[in-house]
Amino acid sequence: MNSKPSESLLEDLDSLLGPRGFTRDPRDIEPWLTDWRGRYRGQSPALLSPANARDVQAIVSRCGAAGVAIVPQGGNTSMVGGATPPAHGGALILSLRRMNRIRSISSSDNVLTAEAGVILAHVHDAAVQARRRFPLSLAAKGSATVGGLVSTNAGGTQVLRFGPMRSLVLGIEAVLPDGSLYEGLSALRKDNRGYDLRELLIGAEGTLGVVTAASLRLVSAPGSRAVAWAGLPTPQVALDLLRDLERQIGEAIESFELVPANALALVLRHIPGARAPLVALHPWNVLIETVAPEGASDAAESLGGALGNSLEQGLATDAVVAASESQAEALWRLRESISEAERADGPALKHDISVPVSAMPQFIEAARHAVTERHDGARVIAFGHLGDGNVHFNVQAPRETDAAAWLTSEGPGVSSFIYDMVTAAGGSISAEHGIGQMKADEYRRTAPVTRLNVQHAIKAALDPRNIMNPGKLLVHGN
Ligand code: 2HG
Ligand code: ZN
Numbered sequence: 001m002n003s004k005p006s007e008s009l010l011e012d013l014d015s016l017l018g019p020r021g022f023t024r025d026p027r028d029i030e031p032w033l034t035d036w037r038g039r040y041r042g043q044s045p046a047l048l049s050p051a052n053a054r055d056v057q058a059i060v061s062r063c064g065a066a067g068v069a070i071v072p073q074g075g076n077t078s079m080v081g082g083a084t085p086p087a088h089g090g091a092l093i094l095s096l097r098r099m100n101r102i103r104s105i106s107s108s109d110n111v112l113t114a115e116a117g118v119i120l121a122h123v124h125d126a127a128v129q130a131r132r133r134f135p136l137s138l139a140a141k142g143s144a145t146v147g148g149l150v151s152t153n154a155g156g157t158q159v160l161r162f163g164p165m166r167s168l169v170l171g172i173e174a175v176l177p178d179g180s181l182y183e184g185l186s187a188l189r190k191d192n193r194g195y196d197l198r199e200l201l202i203g204a205e206g207t208l209g210v211v212t213a214a215s216l217r218l219v220s221a222p223g224s225r226a227v228a229w230a231g232l233p234t235p236q237v238a239l240d241l242l243r244d245l246e247r248q249i250g251e252a253i254e255s256f257e258l259v260p261a262n263a264l265a266l267v268l269r270h271i272p273g274a275r276a277p278l279v280a281l282h283p284w285n286v287l288i289e290t291v292a293p294e295g296a297s298d299a300a301e302s303l304g305g306a307l308g309n310s311l312e313q314g315l316a317t318d319a320v321v322a323a324s325e326s327q328a329e330a331l332w333r334l335r336e337s338i339s340e341a342e343r344a345d346g347p348a349l350k351h352d353i354s355v356p357v358s359a360m361p362q363f364i365e366a367a368r369h370a371v372t373e374r375h376d377g378a379r380v381i382a383f384g385h386l387g388d389g390n391v392h393f394n395v396q397a398p399r400e401t402d403a404a405a406w407l408t409s410e411g412p413g414v415s416s417f418i419y420d421m422v423t424a425a426g427g428s429i430s431a432e433h434g435i436g437q438m439k440a441d442e443y444r445r446t447a448p449v450t451r452l453n454v455q456h457a458i459k460a461a462l463d464p465r466n467i468m469n470p471g472k473l474l475v476h477g478n
Helices: 006-021 026-032 053-066 119-130 148-150 196-202 237-250 261-270 299-312 325-336 338-345 357-374 403-424 440-446 447-464
Strands: 071-072 092-097 102-106 112-113 170-177 183-184 210-217 224-232 253-260 284-293 318-321 352-354 381-385 391-396
Touching: 006 053, 006 284, 026 092, 053 071, 053 357, 071 148, 071 183, 071 210, 092 352, 092 447, 102 119, 102 224, 112 119, 119 148, 183 196, 196 391, 224 237, 224 299, 224 325, 237 253, 237 284, 237 299, 237 357, 253 261, 253 325, 261 284, 261 338, 261 381, 284 299, 299 318, 338 381, 338 391, 352 403, 357 391, 357 403, 391 403, 403 440
Parallel strands: 071 092
Antiparallel strands: 102 112, 112 210, 170 183, 170 210, 224 284, 224 318, 253 284, 253 381, 352 391, 381 391
């Protein structure tokens, strides 16, 4: 059990951090008590905003000694309530947003070192200025921060070619639960000295320490890029199209995102300025992005040629390649606005799941059928990263029902049902969003015992007082 922060601890933190780093004003704290989806709401007596890793060490040491819980927070874009404080109001929010300096960029090492509070879009800009790029992107790039991306092993829309954060983080600086500083920033490509703390901290959801900075791998800037949209009849044809394009242009493919007709319809309804990309509506669509290195022939030309061949084989019904950067952006906006459009449409159940890539088309159809058979009128929106075997299998309440009431009464049963199907298919109930508080119970129910035992042992070894983001990922012992 954690302790409530005492008045003397709060006064101590106040004098340590000063007015820019410490507030108890409810108006300052309010925006950080609720998650982006508006699904979780917590309470906290103070918001701590340290300026540097030394401040974080001092905070963690003091909270550790007092047994007070800390909830690290970056851009507050978690889909699973991972950065929302608990409702009992006993935990302190530790915001990394003030630590927003890019410490260094080396184009000869292809490494950018950024503090935890740097926003992803700023990492992108800095990399471009150095004539490089950081190849991880997601819809929340304007608010998601480096610390959160590391702590959730974020994925996004370029995993197909470059992998998730785990493949892009070379080193980490973090404050561990005992207040010590792990100085693991690194430009090394190879470092084989036993257990890797970096790997433990990536995806730990703030339960093993506070990430304060990370060294990120950069790749060369593309010579040109091409973005296309294709309409097709089924997810299986979509996957066949991907494999056919890989055969023709291989490595050039960076993104291959699946968009069903109902997700596109939500975007067209709720997102101002959104326009359908093809003349007809298709049951399924894919957004494809390819790049060509400098000096190679234009990406749009080779994607257009390859898509033309695939169309002739019946692997798409219709397709368009963006003719300009603004058309390319408009196509991406359709894809990246799905979460926002879904949120505007009302509450939904989110299931961020993976199965082996080859099994995904069949899984989507079978799971949709099974869910709608059990829950007449429930609406499945399955979209996302087909090429990674990861879709967001979201479920909306039947029309004409009170969505919030339906989600409360039916939601847990629907989610367990879907997670059982995923587990039976050898999949994961958390492909990219993490476990957070939303899936903690389901994770405990579905995870292999050995996996849970080892994770609890690691947690107990590093954070014996359970001060780091309690209630997330691992709950109630095992
Ligand atoms: C995406 O792929 C994000 O757009 C969010 O992971 C998915 O809103 C969702 O369910
Ligand atoms: Zn996603």
